[in-house]
Amino acid sequence: MDILAELNPAQKAAVEAINGPVLILAGPGSGKTRVITHRVAYLIRVVGVNPRRIMAVTFTNKAAREMEERLDKLVSASVKDLTLGTFHAICARILRQDGKAISIDKKFVIYDDDDQISLIKRSLNDLALDPKQFAPRALQSVISSAKSQMLGPADLPGKSYFEEVTRRVYERYQRLLTDSNALDFDDLLLKAVELFKKNPEILARYQNRYLHIQVDEFQDTNLVQYELVKLLAGKYRNICVVGDPDQSIYSWRSADIRNILNFEKDFPDAKVVLLEQNYRSTQLILDAATHVISANKQRKPKDLWTENEKGVPPCVIETYSEEDEARYVVEEIDNLMRGGEVKSGDCAVMFRTNAQSRALEEAFIRYGMPYKLVAGTRFYERREVKDVIAYLRLIQNPNDTVSLMRVINVPQRGVGERSLDELTRWSREQGVNEYQALKLLADSSETSAGLSFSARTVKALAGFAVMLEKFIEKSRELDMVALFDLVVEKTGYKQYVTGLVDGEERWENILELRGVAQDYKDLKQGEGLTAFLEGVALVSDVDDLPDKQETVTLITLHQAKGLEFPVVFIVGMEDGIIPHYKSIDDPAQLEEERRLCYVGITRAKKKVYLVRAFRRHLMGSSTVNKPSRFLLDIPSHLLTRGEAKDETAWTTAGVEEKEPELLKDLPKFKAGDHVKHDQFGEGVVVNYRRVKHDAEVVVAFDGVGVKRFLLSFAKIEKA
Incomplete structure (x- = not known):
């Protein structure tokens, strides 16, 4: 099969550009996936590059799967040796392999959005801060943005009270992540960069391995991802980035359009290939x-x-x-x-x-x-799915406090919020985490002296610890599906979930999750659980489409x-x-x-x-x-x-028409006028415009923000 046979001239030029830095500007519908797939196949089949020496980074898991399927048809068995996946997936593999050099346990778990919010709420509680005053999701956004710019807690400004609180929450949040042996999505990238910068010998090993690096959707990369790519490509400089500045739409996720716009400044010798022929749309579109x-x-x-x-x-x-x-x-x-x-x-x-x-x-x-x-609601965000995954994460990493707190009373074991607060307080007095505190309770009934727990609560907590220890022991000998079934059976989760109002649907979701576990059944004990948890943590909503x-x-x-x-x-x-x-x-x-x-x-x-x-x-x-x-x-x-x-x-054509009678009786405003409103107080007019039969006024109020009104309904007058 001729790799270049079905490519247009521009696509062919992109595939054949293999030496040095390459920038492929791919318009929408221009056959980008075909180009990046054929380019890898060309490197393997025509140039003779060992697949093990190629890294291909995609933006989504779905794109990685599609690329793998296409490559399998082009180069067959060679695909299994290729490093192919998203930035987060590749970094997770790197950290499991070499993270110990920066004190990262290879059994770390990956915290998703909900897990991060839970940990930020706990951080606020630890710092005696009110979550109603400092919204956890807003704090999460600020922390994530800081991480994407490679800023730690000490690097944040502390000019305002909110900034100072954010810095303290960020610091506590990171401490709790470490204690839980967990990484959030941003940490997967940051820690990989940290690993390479602090350990030149490890970086050199990866640089020597990857002769060619290809990055798709480069316009959506952030500062950390670009830094990672530059580190890995530092030796051979055979870096190919593919993207379109016109499709950069994720700045709210910290994507930085400057990465692709400035690529030629960072790599002055870069070859630029434009893919302008569209295969999707009509010319008028x-x-x-x-x-x-x-x-x-x-x-x-x-x-x-x-x-x-x-x-x-x-x-x-x-x-x-x-x-x-x-x-x-x-x-x-x-x-x-x-x-x-x-x-x-x-x-x-x-x-x-x-x-x-x-x-x-x-x-x-x-x-x-x-x-x-x-x-x-995404499949992996559904309550019953997250519950079962939490149990499995605890088997992988019993120090995962977020998962522990999620399921310690699911199904109900008579452990209420007050008991959990008491457990947390006591564990800190003992200098241990919650899981270790549970083990102490399970090991000796005398340990509970001084705790305000009922005998029933102590028994429930100790029983949970014993059950979890048995799961951990069994995970060393069971495959992924057998372990999944054991957890669902021994926790009583099936009886619990089928007893809910929508129990049948929830049970179907658990069976669907079991189907996902089937994909990891043939991996060695332990490896299957790690791969399964990593796979479900890194999936996105579009991957489910x-x-x-x-x-x-x-x-x-x-x-x-x-x-x-x-x-x-x-x-x-x-x-x-x-x-x-x-x-x-x-x-x-x-x-x-x-x-x-x-x-x-x-x-x-x-x-x-x-x-x-x-x-x-x-x-x-x-x-x-x-x-x-x-x-x-x-x-x-x-x-x-x-x-x-x-x-x-x-119609909006009234903008050009004679002023309606209604407007003659309404007050006139212009930008800059000071006005007052019965409910919102005093403010300044930002904009005033006519609409058919009415007028719209936009006012910025002190402490309330910007409000829009139709003048015929608004009680606004000049201050």
């Missing part, structure tokens, strides 16, 4: 998307083109409200299906914020049209990246939604919103609908929003306009 993204300054220009048909222009639809917007989407999908143009699985409805799904879901339910909400959907997909624009659908509806095409109101006044964030819109449009193969509502409920109040400024970037000849369904007495 590409033209509209190009006009949207061309207004950005932080980008590397590309000229997308396709040999596909010209197609139909994107359709702009204006509805009256979010309910009408949702109804239009459902009815149009139904029309397309009745006309034989599409199947329901061909359609995706994309939105900017999760809150927008409410009206959409109600409409789909009302019309009886099946749908899949990708933003819904089937390759072939049989129902309409409801999905956020952020989650839609990397996917494609014949028909795409993007709802909420209004200023304040797309772009988001928090980003409008920040040039860098506004550019990211534009990229997000670009990503949404370029998911479509055949048709794009850009839908907006004239009036929408936002943050508890009804507002009239202008059409998205991104719609104005697209020339009118590249768009068609649909008709609104049920509402005819509304």
Whole structure:
């Protein structure tokens, strides 16, 4: 099989560029996955590179699986020796292998989002701080952002009280992570960098091993990931990064677009290859998307083109409200299906914020049209799934305090919150963690002297410790499935969960998790548990999305990246939604919103609908929003306009009309005016604009924030 046979000239150039640094700028739908897969196959089959000397980094587990399947067809058995996976998965392997050099036990567990929040709450409690005053999720976000910039607690500023509290919580949080032999997602990356920087001999071993390093979705990397890549590629410099600055949409996850924009500065001898031929969309869809993204300054220009048909222009639809917007989407999908143009699985409805799904879901339910909400509760976040995983994590690492506290009374053993608080207090007095305290209770009944536990509670706690010890012992001889079954049986979890109101569904989820465990059955005792726990910890919501959907997909624009659908509806095409109101006044964030819109449009193969509502409920109040400024970037000849369904007495054209009689009786304001409101107090007018039959005023209030009002309803007067 000729590796290069089915590649276009640009793709072929990208595959053959194997020496030195390479930057592949891959437009949407340009066959990027084919290129990165064929490039690895080319290195193995044509150049003769040992697969063991190649590292290929992907953005998601799903992308890694897809790449592995494609490579298996191209180079067969060679794939098993390749280092292929996400940054987090690869770093986890490195740390299990060599982390002992920086005091990391190879049996560490990986804390997910919920685990991190639990640990931050515990940190607040330890520091006698109120979680209502210092929101755990906000603290988690600040700590994660600091880690992505390689900042420790001591590096944080302490200029304000909140910053000082954050620094103290961060410090305590890290202490608790260490005590639990746990790493969060950011630590997987940070600790790998720390390992290499503190141990040149270990770094040299990895540098010598990896002759070629390839990184996909490079525009989504953060500072730590880029530092890791530069360290690993430091010897041979055969580093190939693939990405598209126009699709950098994850700054809120600390992705740094500067990594890809400045790659040529860091590697002046880099070869740059542009993939501009699109295989997904029609030319009119590409033209509209190009006009949207061309207004950005932080980008590397590309000229997308396709040999596909010209197609139909994107359709702009204006509805009256979010309910009408949702109804239009459902009815149009139904029309397309009745006309034989599409199947329901061909359609995706994309939105900017999760809150927008409410009206959409109600409409789909009302019309009886099946749908899949990708933003819904993820499988691995379901209570019963997390419970069983917590038991398994305790077998792997009994010092995992978060998991211990989660299941010590699940199923109920008569151990209440007060007993757990007492256990924590006593364990600290003894200078041990909670698990070690349980072992002390189990080893000697006299140990409980001085504890305010009932005999029943002592028996329950000691019994839990004995059970856990037996699980740990059995894990050395049982395969992954047998261990799974033992845990579910001996804990009484099946009886517990089937006794709940929705017990049958919850039990089905546990059986589904058992099916995942089957994939690790053939690994050696101990190794199967480690691999299983690592696999479930690093999965993402998009990883759970089937390759072939049989129902309409409801999905956020952020989650839609990397996917494609014949028909795409993007709802909420209004200023304040797309772009988001928090980003409008920040040039860098506004550019990211534009990229997000670009990503949404370029998911479509055949048709794009850009839908907006004239009036929408936002943050508890009804507002009239202008059409998205991104719609104005697209020339009118590249768009068609649909008709609104049920509402005819509304329009935004009133901005140009004579002032309605109603407005003559309302007060006039301008930006900068000082005003007062009965409920919110005094503030300053940020914006004032006319809308049909009314006016909208935006006011920044002291201590309350920015509020929008329709003037006919607002009780506002000049201060």
